[in-house]
Amino acid sequence: MNKKITRIAITGPMGRMGKILIKEIQKNKNAILACAIVKKNHPLINHDIGEMIGIGKIGVYIEDALNIEKNNFDVLIDFTKPSSTLSFIKQCYDFRKNIIIGTTGFLDEEISIINSYSKKIALILSSNFSIGINLIHELVQKTTKILGNDSDIDIIEFHHRDKVDIPSGTALTIGEKIAKVMNWKLNQHTLYYKKGITKKIRETKKIGFSSIRSGNIIGKHTIIFSNKDEEIQINHSAFNRKSFAKGAIEAAIWIHKKNTGLFNMNDILKDKFKNI
Structure with missing residues (x-):
């Protein structure tokens, strides 16, 4: 051999x-x-x-x-x-x-x-073995260093209807990368959206997570940095x-x-x- x-x-x-x-x-x-x-x-x-x-x-x-x-x-x-x-x-x-x-x-x-x-x-x-997602990690960390203190940060992830864990492991890994740059503990700085009356002002120093489970979506992740003046979105989609x-x-x-x-x-x- x-x-x-x-x-x-x-x-x-x-x-x-x-x-x-x-x-x-x-x-x-x-x-x-x-x-x-x-x-x-x-x-x-x-x-x-x-x-x-x-x-x-x-x-x-x-x-x-x-x-x-x-x-x-x-x-x-x-x-x-x-x-x-x-x-x-x-x-x-x-x-x-x-x-x-x-x-x-x-x-x-x-x-x-x-x-x-x-x-x-x-x-x-690894929560995700694609080269694209692992390049996203680098982009997210660099963006967080520049905009993290002045932005609301959200991670939206889409997967097929049979995926059982929410949020996805990939989304959580991205969150961990952001939290590390910000010197946060992820579990103390997360915001999971749900039905109900929200607070008038969004909490600061929080990473918002949203999850979609539908059809046969392989995997899509969007990371959003929003402040009063502009918004940056970082996207990755897996086609197969x-x-x-x-x-x-x-x-x-x-x-x-x-x-x-x-x-x-x-x-x-x-x-x-x-x-x-």
Whole structure:
């Protein structure tokens, strides 16, 4: 096996992201799909995952557990739910396997658990793996430095009707970036809009969050800085999930070379574009 090739395991291969991840791995010359993991007693166990998602036989059969002792993968990519992700991280920790985490909705104490695992393995935790969104982070931070003290700040996010967490992990990450620049604690400086009589004057030093769940919207985020004289909007729209999948695969290839640590997509972009 070429040591430069990253062997990737995927959880939830029959889900929206799972299918796209597998298709994009098949196109990537620096990665191969090593295994596809589903829930216990799933009816498709032992079927070829390629046939199941419509790309033909690829010789990778669906399994219901990470067989880490076989040492048949280098990096796990997980876009499931917090409880499942924490179980997979524990297994990776026990057997020294690195992991890419695209799951959102973790509690603060769960983030602390994830951070503790980074002493022995390398992890990338990101609410959004698209290059565009991570460039938005940079733009938002620079804008906040200039306009943050004199503006009302709002984050509006749009997602498909089946997304369960509100606000989105991406919106919260953007909020955290703003709060860090402003030297705020995010949970003390948020404003969630709801039905009722609002205060006559909007509270200052607050980041307003609005969420839309409708149809099959992949993901749209708008950050607004408004003051008495002008308004700036920073927008990002995802037209499909390929950008997330490609970013996650690049993250897996990047972290394959790491031993320990907790990283995010900004670390990868800084490394990739350090000469720009």
